[in-house]
Amino acid sequence: MARKGEYKKGAKPASIAKRKYNQSAEQKKRRAQRNTARRRMEKEGKVRKGDGKDVDHKKHKARGKLDNSPSNLRVMDRSKNRAKNLGTGGRKKKGK
Numbered sequence: 001m002a003r004k005g006e007y008k009k010g011a012k013p014a015s016i017a018k019r020k021y022n023q024s025a026e027q028k029k030r031r032a033q034r035n036t037a038r039r040r041m042e043k044e045g046k047v048r049k050g051d052g053k054d055v056d057h058k059k060h061k062a063r064g065k066l067d068n069s070p071s072n073l074r075v076m077d078r079s080k081n082r083a084k085n086l087g088t089g090g091r092k093k094k095g096k
């Protein structure tokens with residue numbers, strides 16, 4: 001097993017790049033904002049761990065920061081949220 005900060009011998013370049021990206025300070029802040037939104041909805045009882053739902057931001061990000069106000073958050077089915085295809089992360093729509 002690779003030590004902290006190292007990679008496995010046969011690690012693919014894409015895997016290494018993804019790890020480096022996820023370690024960046026900017027990405028850590030974004031992940032923390034998404035986790036905060038999820039925790040807020042869990043406290044309100046709108047989502048639970050393992051329920052197959054995502055917390056969606058209606059208006060995505062303004063100046064690099066997510067708007068976590070209650071009026072900007074909604075609960076969506078995980079597959080619907082990720083199929084919206086905004087930016088590079090969404091699933092490709094059928095027939096396109």
